[in-house]
Amino acid sequence: MNTTENALLKVKDLEVVYRARRETVRAVNGISFSLNRGETLGLVGETGAGKTTTAYSMMRVLPDRTARIIKGSIEFEGKNLLEVPENTMRHAIRGEKIALIFQDPMSALNPIMKVGEQIAEALKFHNKGELTAEQIEAQVDHTLELVGIQKERKFDFPHQLSGGMKQRVVIAIALVCEPVLIIADEPTTALDVTIQAQVLAMIDELREKLGTAMILITHDLGIVAQMCDNVAIMYAGEIIEMGSVEDIYSGKNQHPYTTGLFGSLPDLDKKTDRLHPIDGLMPDPTELPPGCKFHPRCPRVMDICKRVQPDFTFDGTHKVACHLYGGAGKEERS
Ligand code: SF4
Numbered sequence: 001m002n003t004t005e006n007a008l009l010k011v012k013d014l015e016v017v018y019r020a021r022r023e024t025v026r027a028v029n030g031i032s033f034s035l036n037r038g039e040t041l042g043l044v045g046e047t048g049a050g051k052t053t054t055a056y057s058m059m060r061v062l063p064d065r066t067a068r069i070i071k072g073s074i075e076f077e078g079k080n081l082l083e084v085p086e087n088t089m090r091h092a093i094r095g096e097k098i099a100l101i102f103q104d105p106m107s108a109l110n111p112i113m114k115v116g117e118q119i120a121e122a123l124k125f126h127n128k129g130e131l132t133a134e135q136i137e138a139q140v141d142h143t144l145e146l147v148g149i150q151k152e153r154k155f156d157f158p159h160q161l162s163g164g165m166k167q168r169v170v171i172a173i174a175l176v177c178e179p180v181l182i183i184a185d186e187p188t189t190a191l192d193v194t195i196q197a198q199v200l201a202m203i204d205e206l207r208e209k210l211g212t213a214m215i216l217i218t219h220d221l222g223i224v225a226q227m228c229d230n231v232a233i234m235y236a237g238e239i240i241e242m243g244s245v246e247d248i249y250s251g252k253n254q255h256p257y258t259t260g261l262f263g264s265l266p267d268l269d270k271k272t273d274r275l276h277p278i279d280g281l282m283p284d285p286t287e288l289p290p291g292c293k294f295h296p297r298c299p300r301v302m303d304i305c306k307r308v309q310p311d312f313t314f315d316g317t318h319k320v321a322c323h324l325y326g327g328a329g330k331e332e333r334s
Contacts, residue, residue, distance in 0.1 A: 116154025
């Protein structure tokens with residue numbers, strides 16, 4: 001995640017807006033991060049924090065009519081994806097080098113096509129006729145077995161599979177071209193709790209076996225602790241804290257929003273009557289507050305927070321944007 005010259009992915013100052021009915025929704029507001037080959041980064045935050053918009057920007061699959069990337073760059077293997085022609089994105093990057101695992105397996109699969117055909121389709125599209133029919137068949141069988149599904153099930157339609165198996169098929173489609181980066185957008189949210197752990201363990205095992213880098217989008221800090229090397233916490237379209245898993249979980253110089261996220265988690269070692277959710281709601285992205293975007297909900301708010309947007313303060317691999325830890329910033333008028 002830390003900036004290195006040869007990082008696989010470098011996102012710099014990315015800003016994305018949606019325009020609808022004369023309103024501008026500021027979904028992503030100048031985020032920067034990088035990711036090395038084989039690393040896993042957890043992108044964490046509440047619904048509406050801008051996590052999925054960030055993922056869709058990297059895949060260049062934002063809705064054409066409403067979304068605009070107004071600033072920044074997304075450098076992948078040394079190329080700015082925002083300048084790559086759509087044809088190259090379609091044939092050489094999306095699905096081949098970068099794969100996206102969606103939240104809901106049912107909407108990601110074609111209900112009237114056998115699952116084996118759906119895996120083969122991804123392979124044929126990207127191999128441009130280089131593989132024979134037998135090789136494609138063998139690769140489909142192998143990928144299904146990798147994700148723990150018997151190859152005989154390739155003749156099934158999605159509705160004949162359980163939720164967990166459907167998500168395994170979605171993961172098989174994502175992996176079949178052996179991408180170097182997987183973006184997994186809440187990959188287990190639609191699954192039963194008992195299946196979630198199995199699917200996550202499988203993704204992690206495959207990722208390690210294939211050496212794939214991953215961006216894991218989630219609101220679940222437990223999953224992040226289990227699967228990620230680094231963590232970026234997002235709030236109102238900004239990254240407000242970032243570091244290694246150890247940095248974030250140590251609690252040292254923690255952003256009050258991150259503290260709030262941890263406070264909302266049940267702790268099996270402590271006896272508590274109730275959890276402590278963060279008061280208030282995420283701000284309206286058409287009317288973001290001045291200064292620190294978290295100030296209307298922050299239990300430690302100071303006067304400066306309402307006017308001045310905090311810059312990052314760095315401490316080794318850890319960075320945090322909060323006036324509690326220094327970091328001057330830009331004065332904003334309310
Ligand atoms: Fe709270 Fe101020 Fe820090 Fe924002 S900058 S998180 S309002 S203390």
